Amino acid sequence: MDDDLIIGGEKFASRLIMGTGGAPSLEVLDAALAASGTELTTVAMRRLDPSARGSVLDVLRRRGIRVLPNTAGCFTAQEAVLTARLAREALETDWVKLEVISDERTLLPDPIETFDAAERLVADGFTVLPYIGDDPALARRLEQAGCAAVMPLGAPIGSGLGIRNPHNIELIVEAAGVPVILDAGIGTASDAALAMELGCDAVLLATAVTRAQRPDLMAQAMRSAVAAGRAARLAGRIPRRRYAEASSPMTP
Amino acid sequence: MNVTINGVAHELPSGATVAEAVKTLTETRNGVAVAVNGEVVSRGAWDSTALADADAVEVLTAVQGG
Numbered sequence: 001m002d003d004d005l006i007i008g009g010e011k012f013a014s015r016l017i018m019g020t021g022g023a024p025s026l027e028v029l030d031a032a033l034a035a036s037g038t039e040l041t042t043v044a045m046r047r048l049d050p051s052a053r054g055s056v057l058d059v060l061r062r063r064g065i066r067v068l069p070n071t072a073g074c075f076t077a078q079e080a081v082l083t084a085r086l087a088r089e090a091l092e093t094d095w096v097k098l099e100v101i102s103d104e105r106t107l108l109p110d111p112i113e114t115f116d117a118a119e120r121l122v123a124d125g126f127t128v129l130p131y132i133g134d135d136p137a138l139a140r141r142l143e144q145a146g147c148a149a150v151m152p153l154g155a156p157i158g159s160g161l162g163i164r165n166p167h168n169i170e171l172i173v174e175a176a177g178v179p180v181i182l183d184a185g186i187g188t189a190s191d192a193a194l195a196m197e198l199g200c201d202a203v204l205l206a207t208a209v210t211r212a213q214r215p216d217l218m219a220q221a222m223r224s225a226v227a228a229g230r231a232a233r234l235a236g237r238i239p240r241r242r243y244a245e246a247s248s249p250m251t252p
Numbered sequence: 253m254n255v256t257i258n259g260v261a262h263e264l265p266s267g268a269t270v271a272e273a274v275k276t277l278t279e280t281r282n283g284v285a286v287a288v289n290g291e292v293v294s295r296g297a298w299d300s301t302a303l304a305d306a307d308a309v310e311v312l313t314a315v316q317g318g
Binding site: 021044045055069087089090 | 312
């Protein structure tokens with residue numbers, strides 16, 4: 001079945017977008033990315049460390065995975081715009097996962113700074129994928145501002161709490177004309193499947209895989225879960241009923 | 253003159269370029285981006301952009317994250 005994910009005019013056969021944070025080594029990360037089947041993976045921008053051995057970019061290049069720089073660590077629109085511009089220069093991509101956080105304890109996205117940065121980056125020619133709370137109104141405003149996708153959280157980054165407000169995710173999906181990518185909060189495979197069953201177009205996760213006991217096996221589980229959830233969404237689930245509905249004839 | 257490169261003070265000869273500042277950290281140009289005083293300097297301009305005393309140079313690359 002031809003069921004590509006299309007973001008900003010680009011096609012992806014995989015609906016699992018991976019992050020790279022939290023992996024104990026580049027070797028472990030490499031194995032996990034391979035097992036995940038991902039075609040799009042995030043990296044962060046940081047000061048160059050001359051003592052660092054190997055690069056996450058080499059891993060992605062070898063695997064033929066498209067790089068999606070993020071603006072992780074930015075607290076203001078100003079910082080995020082500069083980081084996006086540096087990423088564009090370093091990585092030769094105008095795609096950016098826009099992430100502007102409000103505080104270090106919750107790492108929740110700051111809606112005001114995120115919207116401000118999104119407008120500036122869209123005007124500057126970027127393909128902008130903003131990380132946001134599960135807020136249908138903000139998602140709509142960001143789409144109107146020209147973002148190529150919206151990325152609502154399921155729960156705080158790294159929390160593994162799953163999807164805390166499935167109803168809001170459904171509201172975002174119902175109204176969206178751009179891909180909805182469930183980002184953050186995924187703890188295990190059933191969370192990723194649920195995101196897809198709710199109608200999300202893709203899932204972005206990192207910690208659930210990179211900090212699992214066996215990252216490559218969890219990556220494989222996430223790949224299957226995303227595919228299963230997508231198929232279930234397309235298949236159309238049965239309505240929930242209060243009482244039983246016999247699946248065998250009742251008369252002998 | 254004194255410039256700050258990734259938060260560390262460096263003594264560079266007067267008229268040193270952005271390219272020379274990058275070289276204090278790495279010989280690689282690929283995957284690297286530079287901002288001077290908060291403004292991006294594109295790779296093609298590193299050799300021709302002279303630094304001034306007290307400039308703050310940020311040299312960034314991609315790392316695991318997100």
